Amino acid sequence: MAAFPDLMPDVAFIDIEMPRMNGLELARRLLEVKDDLSIVFTTAYGQYALDAFEVEATDYLMKPIMKEDLQRVLKRLNRVFNIQKRQSPLLKRVPSFAVRCFGAFEVRDQQQQMVRWPTRKAEEVFAYFLANQGRYISKWELLKIFWPEIEEERAIPNLYNTIYRVKQVLKKLPLSPKIQKINEGYILEAQRNLSDLGEFLEVMKQSKENSEFPLEASISLFFSYATPLFGDKDYFWSLHIEKYVAQEYGKLCHKLLLHYYEQNQLQKGEEIIQHYMAQYIEDEDMLRKWLKLVAHWQGYEEKSDEYRHRFNEKLASAELPLLE
Known part of the structure:
Protein backbone atom coordinates (compact mmCIF):
# COMPACT_ATOMS: atom_id res chain seq x y z
CA MET A 1 0.00 0.00 0.00
CA SER A 88 -9.20 9.27 -22.64
CA PRO A 89 -9.50 13.07 -22.65
CA LEU A 90 -5.79 13.35 -23.41
CA LEU A 91 -4.00 11.37 -26.10
CA LYS A 92 -1.06 10.33 -24.00
CA ARG A 93 1.00 9.17 -26.96
CA VAL A 94 4.51 9.51 -25.67
CA PRO A 95 6.77 10.41 -28.60
CA SER A 96 9.53 8.02 -29.58
CA PHE A 97 13.11 9.28 -29.27
CA ALA A 98 16.36 7.62 -30.27
CA VAL A 99 17.82 8.87 -26.99
CA ARG A 100 15.90 8.79 -23.74
CA CYS A 101 17.15 10.91 -20.84
CA PHE A 102 14.03 11.18 -18.65
CA GLY A 103 13.94 8.45 -16.02
CA ALA A 104 16.70 6.46 -17.73
CA PHE A 105 19.58 6.91 -20.14
CA GLU A 106 18.95 4.78 -23.21
CA VAL A 107 20.45 5.22 -26.67
CA ARG A 108 19.02 3.23 -29.58
CA ASP A 109 20.35 2.72 -33.09
CA GLN A 110 18.47 2.86 -36.39
CA GLN A 111 17.09 -0.64 -35.76
CA GLN A 112 15.77 0.46 -32.34
CA GLN A 113 18.36 -1.70 -30.59
CA MET A 114 20.16 -0.45 -27.50
CA VAL A 115 23.69 0.60 -28.39
CA ARG A 116 26.66 -0.80 -26.51
CA TRP A 117 29.05 1.83 -25.28
CA PRO A 118 32.76 0.99 -25.55
CA THR A 119 33.40 2.69 -22.18
CA ARG A 120 31.36 4.34 -19.44
CA LYS A 121 33.37 7.50 -20.00
CA ALA A 122 32.24 7.69 -23.63
CA GLU A 123 28.63 7.23 -22.55
CA GLU A 124 28.90 10.00 -19.95
CA VAL A 125 30.64 12.40 -22.33
CA PHE A 126 27.80 11.91 -24.82
CA ALA A 127 25.28 12.62 -22.04
CA TYR A 128 27.13 15.87 -21.34
CA PHE A 129 26.95 16.87 -25.00
CA LEU A 130 23.21 16.11 -25.00
CA ALA A 131 22.65 18.30 -21.96
CA ASN A 132 24.53 21.07 -23.78
CA GLN A 133 23.27 20.42 -27.31
CA GLY A 134 24.10 23.26 -29.69
CA ARG A 135 26.53 24.90 -27.26
CA TYR A 136 30.25 25.22 -27.94
CA ILE A 137 32.20 23.21 -25.34
CA SER A 138 35.90 23.85 -25.02
CA LYS A 139 38.27 20.94 -24.56
CA TRP A 140 39.45 22.57 -21.32
CA GLU A 141 35.90 22.36 -19.95
CA LEU A 142 35.75 18.67 -20.82
CA LEU A 143 39.16 17.99 -19.30
CA LYS A 144 38.19 19.76 -16.08
CA ILE A 145 34.98 17.75 -15.71
CA PHE A 146 36.06 14.30 -16.87
CA TRP A 147 39.82 14.10 -16.18
CA PRO A 148 40.39 16.56 -13.32
CA GLU A 149 43.14 14.58 -11.60
CA ILE A 150 45.23 13.70 -14.66
CA GLU A 151 48.04 15.79 -16.06
CA GLU A 152 47.10 17.69 -19.21
CA GLU A 153 49.55 15.86 -21.49
CA ARG A 154 48.01 12.53 -20.47
CA ALA A 155 44.40 13.76 -20.29
CA ILE A 156 44.27 15.24 -23.81
CA PRO A 157 44.88 11.87 -25.57
CA ASN A 158 42.16 10.38 -23.34
CA LEU A 159 39.78 13.13 -24.46
CA TYR A 160 40.57 12.64 -28.15
CA ASN A 161 40.14 8.88 -27.86
CA THR A 162 36.81 9.25 -26.03
CA ILE A 163 35.46 11.76 -28.57
CA TYR A 164 36.43 9.35 -31.36
CA ARG A 165 34.55 6.52 -29.65
CA VAL A 166 31.45 8.69 -29.19
CA LYS A 167 31.54 9.63 -32.88
CA GLN A 168 31.65 5.94 -33.84
CA VAL A 169 28.48 5.31 -31.81
CA LEU A 170 26.74 8.37 -33.30
CA LYS A 171 27.13 6.87 -36.79
CA LYS A 172 24.68 4.15 -35.74
CA LEU A 173 21.95 6.56 -34.63
CA PRO A 174 19.05 7.95 -36.65
CA LEU A 175 18.83 11.67 -37.55
CA SER A 176 22.60 11.85 -38.26
CA PRO A 177 23.88 13.59 -35.11
CA LYS A 178 27.49 14.80 -35.31
CA ILE A 179 30.13 16.16 -32.96
CA GLN A 180 31.98 18.89 -34.84
CA LYS A 181 35.42 20.13 -33.82
CA ILE A 182 35.67 23.91 -33.78
CA ASN A 183 39.06 25.40 -32.88
CA GLU A 184 39.83 24.21 -29.34
CA GLY A 185 36.44 22.70 -28.65
CA TYR A 186 33.40 20.79 -29.89
CA ILE A 187 29.69 21.18 -30.55
CA LEU A 188 26.95 18.55 -30.87
CA GLU A 189 24.96 19.21 -34.03
CA ALA A 190 21.73 17.25 -33.91
CA GLN A 191 18.04 17.65 -34.51
CA ARG A 192 16.21 18.63 -31.36
CA ASN A 193 14.06 15.49 -31.46
CA LEU A 194 17.09 13.22 -31.19
CA SER A 195 16.39 13.08 -27.44
CA ASP A 196 13.45 13.76 -25.15
CA LEU A 197 15.63 16.21 -23.22
CA GLY A 198 16.53 18.18 -26.36
CA GLU A 199 12.91 18.34 -27.50
CA PHE A 200 11.71 19.40 -24.06
CA LEU A 201 14.23 22.23 -23.76
CA GLU A 202 13.44 23.45 -27.28
CA VAL A 203 9.67 23.47 -26.71
CA MET A 204 10.08 25.32 -23.42
CA LYS A 205 12.33 27.85 -25.15
CA GLN A 206 9.75 28.37 -27.90
CA SER A 207 6.95 28.89 -25.38
CA LYS A 208 8.98 31.70 -23.79
CA GLU A 209 9.86 33.39 -27.07
CA ASN A 210 6.41 33.13 -28.67
CA SER A 211 3.04 34.12 -27.30
CA GLU A 212 1.51 30.96 -28.82
CA PHE A 213 1.51 27.95 -26.52
CA PRO A 214 2.52 24.72 -28.37
CA LEU A 215 -0.21 22.68 -26.67
CA GLU A 216 0.04 19.30 -28.42
CA ALA A 217 3.84 19.13 -28.26
CA SER A 218 3.75 20.22 -24.62
CA ILE A 219 1.24 17.52 -23.65
CA SER A 220 3.27 14.75 -25.34
CA LEU A 221 6.46 15.89 -23.63
CA PHE A 222 4.71 16.34 -20.31
CA PHE A 223 3.73 12.67 -20.22
CA SER A 224 7.11 11.47 -21.50
CA TYR A 225 8.81 13.13 -18.53
CA ALA A 226 10.11 11.01 -15.66
CA THR A 227 12.70 11.42 -12.94
CA PRO A 228 15.58 11.28 -12.37
CA LEU A 229 17.38 12.77 -15.35
CA PHE A 230 19.67 10.10 -16.90
CA GLY A 231 18.11 7.50 -14.61
CA ASP A 232 20.53 5.86 -12.19
CA LYS A 233 23.69 7.20 -13.83
CA ASP A 234 24.25 9.74 -11.05
CA TYR A 235 26.37 12.18 -13.06
CA PHE A 236 27.55 14.88 -10.63
CA TRP A 237 27.63 17.57 -13.34
CA SER A 238 23.95 16.97 -14.18
CA LEU A 239 22.56 18.21 -10.85
CA HIS A 240 22.12 21.85 -11.89
CA ILE A 241 20.68 20.78 -15.25
CA GLU A 242 18.22 18.46 -13.53
CA LYS A 243 17.18 21.30 -11.21
CA TYR A 244 16.60 23.62 -14.18
CA VAL A 245 14.59 20.98 -16.07
CA ALA A 246 12.48 20.32 -12.96
CA GLN A 247 11.69 24.04 -12.67
CA GLU A 248 10.69 24.20 -16.34
CA TYR A 249 8.56 21.08 -15.91
CA GLY A 250 6.77 22.70 -12.97
CA LYS A 251 6.06 25.78 -15.09
CA LEU A 252 4.71 23.57 -17.86
CA CYS A 253 2.48 21.72 -15.41
CA HIS A 254 1.01 24.95 -14.06
CA LYS A 255 0.49 26.30 -17.57
CA LEU A 256 -1.41 23.15 -18.60
CA LEU A 257 -3.52 23.22 -15.43
CA LEU A 258 -4.49 26.84 -16.09
CA HIS A 259 -5.30 25.99 -19.71
CA TYR A 260 -7.70 23.20 -18.73
CA TYR A 261 -9.19 25.34 -15.98
CA GLU A 262 -10.00 28.02 -18.55
CA GLN A 263 -11.46 25.33 -20.83
CA ASN A 264 -13.43 23.86 -17.88
CA GLN A 265 -11.97 20.40 -18.56
CA LEU A 266 -11.45 18.96 -15.10
CA GLN A 267 -10.64 15.40 -16.16
CA LYS A 268 -7.74 16.58 -18.30
CA GLY A 269 -6.46 18.70 -15.43
CA GLU A 270 -6.65 15.64 -13.19
CA GLU A 271 -4.47 13.63 -15.56
CA ILE A 272 -1.89 16.41 -15.54
CA ILE A 273 -1.68 16.76 -11.75
CA GLN A 274 -1.63 12.98 -11.21
CA HIS A 275 1.36 12.54 -13.53
CA TYR A 276 3.13 15.49 -11.93
CA MET A 277 2.55 14.05 -8.45
CA ALA A 278 4.13 10.78 -9.53
CA GLN A 279 7.35 12.74 -10.14
CA TYR A 280 7.25 15.44 -7.45
CA ILE A 281 4.90 14.56 -4.60
CA GLU A 282 7.04 16.80 -2.36
CA ASP A 283 6.12 19.92 -4.39
CA GLU A 284 3.69 21.39 -1.87
CA ASP A 285 3.38 24.62 -3.84
CA MET A 286 2.02 22.82 -6.92
CA LEU A 287 -0.39 20.78 -4.81
CA ARG A 288 -1.77 23.97 -3.28
CA LYS A 289 -2.12 25.59 -6.71
CA TRP A 290 -4.22 22.62 -7.82
CA LEU A 291 -6.39 22.72 -4.71
CA LYS A 292 -6.97 26.43 -5.25
CA LEU A 293 -7.99 25.84 -8.87
CA VAL A 294 -10.37 23.02 -7.96
CA ALA A 295 -11.95 25.10 -5.19
CA HIS A 296 -12.98 27.65 -7.85
CA TRP A 297 -13.80 25.11 -10.58
CA GLN A 298 -17.44 25.58 -11.43
CA GLY A 299 -19.44 22.52 -10.47
CA TYR A 300 -16.49 20.73 -8.82
CA GLU A 301 -15.78 22.89 -5.77
CA GLU A 302 -16.42 19.99 -3.37
CA LYS A 303 -13.57 17.97 -4.92
CA SER A 304 -11.01 20.24 -3.27
CA ASP A 305 -11.40 18.42 0.07
CA GLU A 306 -11.28 15.07 -1.72
CA TYR A 307 -7.98 15.97 -3.35
CA ARG A 308 -6.55 17.33 -0.12
CA HIS A 309 -7.29 13.94 1.46
CA ARG A 310 -5.63 12.10 -1.45
CA PHE A 311 -2.58 14.34 -1.34
CA ASN A 312 -2.19 13.90 2.41
CA GLU A 313 -2.34 10.11 2.05
CA LYS A 314 0.48 10.26 -0.50
CA LEU A 315 2.48 12.70 1.60
CA ALA A 316 2.05 10.51 4.68
CA SER A 317 3.23 7.41 2.80
CA ALA A 318 6.31 9.39 1.71
CA GLU A 319 6.81 10.63 5.29
CA LEU A 320 6.39 14.26 4.21
CA PRO A 321 4.54 17.08 6.04
CA LEU A 322 0.79 17.09 5.41
CA LEU A 323 -1.21 19.90 3.83
CA GLU A 324 -3.26 21.85 6.35
Whole structure:
Protein backbone atom coordinates (compact mmCIF):
# COMPACT_ATOMS: atom_id res chain seq x y z
CA MET A 1 0.00 0.00 0.00
CA ALA A 2 2.83 2.40 0.85
CA ALA A 3 4.46 1.88 -2.55
CA PHE A 4 1.24 2.19 -4.56
CA PRO A 5 1.34 6.00 -5.11
CA ASP A 6 4.79 5.65 -6.68
CA LEU A 7 3.92 2.62 -8.83
CA MET A 8 0.40 3.67 -9.95
CA PRO A 9 -0.26 0.41 -11.86
CA ASP A 10 -3.14 -0.08 -14.30
CA VAL A 11 -4.17 -3.44 -12.81
CA ALA A 12 -4.08 -4.95 -9.32
CA PHE A 13 -4.51 -8.69 -8.77
CA ILE A 14 -5.64 -9.01 -5.14
CA ASP A 15 -6.15 -12.09 -3.00
CA ILE A 16 -9.28 -11.59 -0.89
CA GLU A 17 -7.96 -13.69 2.01
CA MET A 18 -4.86 -11.91 3.28
CA PRO A 19 -3.37 -11.33 6.74
CA ARG A 20 -3.80 -7.92 8.39
CA MET A 21 -6.12 -6.49 5.72
CA ASN A 22 -8.96 -8.07 3.79
CA GLY A 23 -8.49 -7.85 0.02
CA LEU A 24 -11.83 -6.07 -0.41
CA GLU A 25 -10.76 -3.32 1.98
CA LEU A 26 -7.39 -3.03 0.24
CA ALA A 27 -9.16 -2.62 -3.11
CA ARG A 28 -11.35 0.17 -1.71
CA ARG A 29 -8.28 2.01 -0.44
CA LEU A 30 -6.42 1.63 -3.72
CA LEU A 31 -9.42 2.96 -5.65
CA GLU A 32 -9.42 6.05 -3.44
CA VAL A 33 -5.91 6.77 -4.70
CA LYS A 34 -6.49 5.74 -8.36
CA ASP A 35 -10.15 5.59 -9.28
CA ASP A 36 -9.54 4.07 -12.75
CA LEU A 37 -7.59 1.10 -11.35
CA SER A 38 -8.71 -2.29 -12.71
CA ILE A 39 -9.17 -4.82 -9.89
CA VAL A 40 -9.02 -8.59 -10.36
CA PHE A 41 -9.75 -10.62 -7.22
CA THR A 42 -8.47 -14.13 -6.55
CA THR A 43 -9.95 -16.47 -3.93
CA ALA A 44 -10.83 -20.07 -3.20
CA TYR A 45 -14.27 -19.14 -1.85
CA GLY A 46 -17.18 -18.38 -4.17
CA GLN A 47 -19.20 -16.52 -1.53
CA TYR A 48 -16.98 -13.45 -2.00
CA ALA A 49 -18.03 -12.94 -5.62
CA LEU A 50 -20.90 -10.54 -4.85
CA ASP A 51 -18.73 -8.47 -2.49
CA ALA A 52 -16.02 -8.32 -5.13
CA PHE A 53 -18.28 -6.72 -7.69
CA GLU A 54 -19.60 -4.24 -5.13
CA VAL A 55 -16.17 -2.59 -5.30
CA GLU A 56 -16.44 -2.59 -9.12
CA ALA A 57 -13.96 -5.37 -9.75
CA THR A 58 -13.11 -5.92 -13.40
CA ASP A 59 -13.07 -9.69 -12.94
CA TYR A 60 -12.77 -12.54 -10.48
CA LEU A 61 -10.50 -15.62 -10.48
CA MET A 62 -11.32 -18.77 -8.53
CA LYS A 63 -8.47 -20.89 -7.17
CA PRO A 64 -6.94 -23.05 -8.42
CA ILE A 65 -6.39 -20.64 -11.29
CA MET A 66 -6.42 -22.36 -14.67
CA LYS A 67 -4.62 -21.11 -17.77
CA GLU A 68 -7.95 -20.65 -19.59
CA ASP A 69 -9.30 -18.48 -16.76
CA LEU A 70 -6.23 -16.25 -16.81
CA GLN A 71 -6.45 -15.87 -20.58
CA ARG A 72 -10.12 -14.86 -20.23
CA VAL A 73 -9.23 -12.17 -17.69
CA LEU A 74 -6.35 -10.83 -19.76
CA LYS A 75 -8.61 -10.64 -22.81
CA ARG A 76 -11.17 -8.69 -20.81
CA LEU A 77 -8.51 -6.33 -19.45
CA ASN A 78 -7.32 -5.64 -23.00
CA ARG A 79 -10.87 -4.65 -23.97
CA VAL A 80 -11.13 -2.38 -20.92
CA PHE A 81 -7.83 -0.63 -21.71
CA ASN A 82 -8.74 -0.18 -25.39
CA ILE A 83 -12.02 1.47 -24.40
CA GLN A 84 -10.26 3.70 -21.86
CA LYS A 85 -7.70 4.70 -24.48
CA ARG A 86 -10.43 5.74 -26.91
CA GLN A 87 -12.27 7.65 -24.19
CA SER A 88 -9.20 9.27 -22.64
CA PRO A 89 -9.50 13.07 -22.65
CA LEU A 90 -5.79 13.35 -23.41
CA LEU A 91 -4.00 11.37 -26.10
CA LYS A 92 -1.06 10.33 -24.00
CA ARG A 93 1.00 9.17 -26.96
CA VAL A 94 4.51 9.51 -25.67
CA PRO A 95 6.77 10.41 -28.60
CA SER A 96 9.53 8.02 -29.58
CA PHE A 97 13.11 9.28 -29.27
CA ALA A 98 16.36 7.62 -30.27
CA VAL A 99 17.82 8.87 -26.99
CA ARG A 100 15.90 8.79 -23.74
CA CYS A 101 17.15 10.91 -20.84
CA PHE A 102 14.03 11.18 -18.65
CA GLY A 103 13.94 8.45 -16.02
CA ALA A 104 16.70 6.46 -17.73
CA PHE A 105 19.58 6.91 -20.14
CA GLU A 106 18.95 4.78 -23.21
CA VAL A 107 20.45 5.22 -26.67
CA ARG A 108 19.02 3.23 -29.58
CA ASP A 109 20.35 2.72 -33.09
CA GLN A 110 18.47 2.86 -36.39
CA GLN A 111 17.09 -0.64 -35.76
CA GLN A 112 15.77 0.46 -32.34
CA GLN A 113 18.36 -1.70 -30.59
CA MET A 114 20.16 -0.45 -27.50
CA VAL A 115 23.69 0.60 -28.39
CA ARG A 116 26.66 -0.80 -26.51
CA TRP A 117 29.05 1.83 -25.28
CA PRO A 118 32.76 0.99 -25.55
CA THR A 119 33.40 2.69 -22.18
CA ARG A 120 31.36 4.34 -19.44
CA LYS A 121 33.37 7.50 -20.00
CA ALA A 122 32.24 7.69 -23.63
CA GLU A 123 28.63 7.23 -22.55
CA GLU A 124 28.90 10.00 -19.95
CA VAL A 125 30.64 12.40 -22.33
CA PHE A 126 27.80 11.91 -24.82
CA ALA A 127 25.28 12.62 -22.04
CA TYR A 128 27.13 15.87 -21.34
CA PHE A 129 26.95 16.87 -25.00
CA LEU A 130 23.21 16.11 -25.00
CA ALA A 131 22.65 18.30 -21.96
CA ASN A 132 24.53 21.07 -23.78
CA GLN A 133 23.27 20.42 -27.31
CA GLY A 134 24.10 23.26 -29.69
CA ARG A 135 26.53 24.90 -27.26
CA TYR A 136 30.25 25.22 -27.94
CA ILE A 137 32.20 23.21 -25.34
CA SER A 138 35.90 23.85 -25.02
CA LYS A 139 38.27 20.94 -24.56
CA TRP A 140 39.45 22.57 -21.32
CA GLU A 141 35.90 22.36 -19.95
CA LEU A 142 35.75 18.67 -20.82
CA LEU A 143 39.16 17.99 -19.30
CA LYS A 144 38.19 19.76 -16.08
CA ILE A 145 34.98 17.75 -15.71
CA PHE A 146 36.06 14.30 -16.87
CA TRP A 147 39.82 14.10 -16.18
CA PRO A 148 40.39 16.56 -13.32
CA GLU A 149 43.14 14.58 -11.60
CA ILE A 150 45.23 13.70 -14.66
CA GLU A 151 48.04 15.79 -16.06
CA GLU A 152 47.10 17.69 -19.21
CA GLU A 153 49.55 15.86 -21.49
CA ARG A 154 48.01 12.53 -20.47
CA ALA A 155 44.40 13.76 -20.29
CA ILE A 156 44.27 15.24 -23.81
CA PRO A 157 44.88 11.87 -25.57
CA ASN A 158 42.16 10.38 -23.34
CA LEU A 159 39.78 13.13 -24.46
CA TYR A 160 40.57 12.64 -28.15
CA ASN A 161 40.14 8.88 -27.86
CA THR A 162 36.81 9.25 -26.03
CA ILE A 163 35.46 11.76 -28.57
CA TYR A 164 36.43 9.35 -31.36
CA ARG A 165 34.55 6.52 -29.65
CA VAL A 166 31.45 8.69 -29.19
CA LYS A 167 31.54 9.63 -32.88
CA GLN A 168 31.65 5.94 -33.84
CA VAL A 169 28.48 5.31 -31.81
CA LEU A 170 26.74 8.37 -33.30
CA LYS A 171 27.13 6.87 -36.79
CA LYS A 172 24.68 4.15 -35.74
CA LEU A 173 21.95 6.56 -34.63
CA PRO A 174 19.05 7.95 -36.65
CA LEU A 175 18.83 11.67 -37.55
CA SER A 176 22.60 11.85 -38.26
CA PRO A 177 23.88 13.59 -35.11
CA LYS A 178 27.49 14.80 -35.31
CA ILE A 179 30.13 16.16 -32.96
CA GLN A 180 31.98 18.89 -34.84
CA LYS A 181 35.42 20.13 -33.82
CA ILE A 182 35.67 23.91 -33.78
CA ASN A 183 39.06 25.40 -32.88
CA GLU A 184 39.83 24.21 -29.34
CA GLY A 185 36.44 22.70 -28.65
CA TYR A 186 33.40 20.79 -29.89
CA ILE A 187 29.69 21.18 -30.55
CA LEU A 188 26.95 18.55 -30.87
CA GLU A 189 24.96 19.21 -34.03
CA ALA A 190 21.73 17.25 -33.91
CA GLN A 191 18.04 17.65 -34.51
CA ARG A 192 16.21 18.63 -31.36
CA ASN A 193 14.06 15.49 -31.46
CA LEU A 194 17.09 13.22 -31.19
CA SER A 195 16.39 13.08 -27.44
CA ASP A 196 13.45 13.76 -25.15
CA LEU A 197 15.63 16.21 -23.22
CA GLY A 198 16.53 18.18 -26.36
CA GLU A 199 12.91 18.34 -27.50
CA PHE A 200 11.71 19.40 -24.06
CA LEU A 201 14.23 22.23 -23.76
CA GLU A 202 13.44 23.45 -27.28
CA VAL A 203 9.67 23.47 -26.71
CA MET A 204 10.08 25.32 -23.42
CA LYS A 205 12.33 27.85 -25.15
CA GLN A 206 9.75 28.37 -27.90
CA SER A 207 6.95 28.89 -25.38
CA LYS A 208 8.98 31.70 -23.79
CA GLU A 209 9.86 33.39 -27.07
CA ASN A 210 6.41 33.13 -28.67
CA SER A 211 3.04 34.12 -27.30
CA GLU A 212 1.51 30.96 -28.82
CA PHE A 213 1.51 27.95 -26.52
CA PRO A 214 2.52 24.72 -28.37
CA LEU A 215 -0.21 22.68 -26.67
CA GLU A 216 0.04 19.30 -28.42
CA ALA A 217 3.84 19.13 -28.26
CA SER A 218 3.75 20.22 -24.62
CA ILE A 219 1.24 17.52 -23.65
CA SER A 220 3.27 14.75 -25.34
CA LEU A 221 6.46 15.89 -23.63
CA PHE A 222 4.71 16.34 -20.31
CA PHE A 223 3.73 12.67 -20.22
CA SER A 224 7.11 11.47 -21.50
CA TYR A 225 8.81 13.13 -18.53
CA ALA A 226 10.11 11.01 -15.66
CA THR A 227 12.70 11.42 -12.94
CA PRO A 228 15.58 11.28 -12.37
CA LEU A 229 17.38 12.77 -15.35
CA PHE A 230 19.67 10.10 -16.90
CA GLY A 231 18.11 7.50 -14.61
CA ASP A 232 20.53 5.86 -12.19
CA LYS A 233 23.69 7.20 -13.83
CA ASP A 234 24.25 9.74 -11.05
CA TYR A 235 26.37 12.18 -13.06
CA PHE A 236 27.55 14.88 -10.63
CA TRP A 237 27.63 17.57 -13.34
CA SER A 238 23.95 16.97 -14.18
CA LEU A 239 22.56 18.21 -10.85
CA HIS A 240 22.12 21.85 -11.89
CA ILE A 241 20.68 20.78 -15.25
CA GLU A 242 18.22 18.46 -13.53
CA LYS A 243 17.18 21.30 -11.21
CA TYR A 244 16.60 23.62 -14.18
CA VAL A 245 14.59 20.98 -16.07
CA ALA A 246 12.48 20.32 -12.96
CA GLN A 247 11.69 24.04 -12.67
CA GLU A 248 10.69 24.20 -16.34
CA TYR A 249 8.56 21.08 -15.91
CA GLY A 250 6.77 22.70 -12.97
CA LYS A 251 6.06 25.78 -15.09
CA LEU A 252 4.71 23.57 -17.86
CA CYS A 253 2.48 21.72 -15.41
CA HIS A 254 1.01 24.95 -14.06
CA LYS A 255 0.49 26.30 -17.57
CA LEU A 256 -1.41 23.15 -18.60
CA LEU A 257 -3.52 23.22 -15.43
CA LEU A 258 -4.49 26.84 -16.09
CA HIS A 259 -5.30 25.99 -19.71
CA TYR A 260 -7.70 23.20 -18.73
CA TYR A 261 -9.19 25.34 -15.98
CA GLU A 262 -10.00 28.02 -18.55
CA GLN A 263 -11.46 25.33 -20.83
CA ASN A 264 -13.43 23.86 -17.88
CA GLN A 265 -11.97 20.40 -18.56
CA LEU A 266 -11.45 18.96 -15.10
CA GLN A 267 -10.64 15.40 -16.16
CA LYS A 268 -7.74 16.58 -18.30
CA GLY A 269 -6.46 18.70 -15.43
CA GLU A 270 -6.65 15.64 -13.19
CA GLU A 271 -4.47 13.63 -15.56
CA ILE A 272 -1.89 16.41 -15.54
CA ILE A 273 -1.68 16.76 -11.75
CA GLN A 274 -1.63 12.98 -11.21
CA HIS A 275 1.36 12.54 -13.53
CA TYR A 276 3.13 15.49 -11.93
CA MET A 277 2.55 14.05 -8.45
CA ALA A 278 4.13 10.78 -9.53
CA GLN A 279 7.35 12.74 -10.14
CA TYR A 280 7.25 15.44 -7.45
CA ILE A 281 4.90 14.56 -4.60
CA GLU A 282 7.04 16.80 -2.36
CA ASP A 283 6.12 19.92 -4.39
CA GLU A 284 3.69 21.39 -1.87
CA ASP A 285 3.38 24.62 -3.84
CA MET A 286 2.02 22.82 -6.92
CA LEU A 287 -0.39 20.78 -4.81
CA ARG A 288 -1.77 23.97 -3.28
CA LYS A 289 -2.12 25.59 -6.71
CA TRP A 290 -4.22 22.62 -7.82
CA LEU A 291 -6.39 22.72 -4.71
CA LYS A 292 -6.97 26.43 -5.25
CA LEU A 293 -7.99 25.84 -8.87
CA VAL A 294 -10.37 23.02 -7.96
CA ALA A 295 -11.95 25.10 -5.19
CA HIS A 296 -12.98 27.65 -7.85
CA TRP A 297 -13.80 25.11 -10.58
CA GLN A 298 -17.44 25.58 -11.43
CA GLY A 299 -19.44 22.52 -10.47
CA TYR A 300 -16.49 20.73 -8.82
CA GLU A 301 -15.78 22.89 -5.77
CA GLU A 302 -16.42 19.99 -3.37
CA LYS A 303 -13.57 17.97 -4.92
CA SER A 304 -11.01 20.24 -3.27
CA ASP A 305 -11.40 18.42 0.07
CA GLU A 306 -11.28 15.07 -1.72
CA TYR A 307 -7.98 15.97 -3.35
CA ARG A 308 -6.55 17.33 -0.12
CA HIS A 309 -7.29 13.94 1.46
CA ARG A 310 -5.63 12.10 -1.45
CA PHE A 311 -2.58 14.34 -1.34
CA ASN A 312 -2.19 13.90 2.41
CA GLU A 313 -2.34 10.11 2.05
CA LYS A 314 0.48 10.26 -0.50
CA LEU A 315 2.48 12.70 1.60
CA ALA A 316 2.05 10.51 4.68
CA SER A 317 3.23 7.41 2.80
CA ALA A 318 6.31 9.39 1.71
CA GLU A 319 6.81 10.63 5.29
CA LEU A 320 6.39 14.26 4.21
CA PRO A 321 4.54 17.08 6.04
CA LEU A 322 0.79 17.09 5.41
CA LEU A 323 -1.21 19.90 3.83
CA GLU A 324 -3.26 21.85 6.35
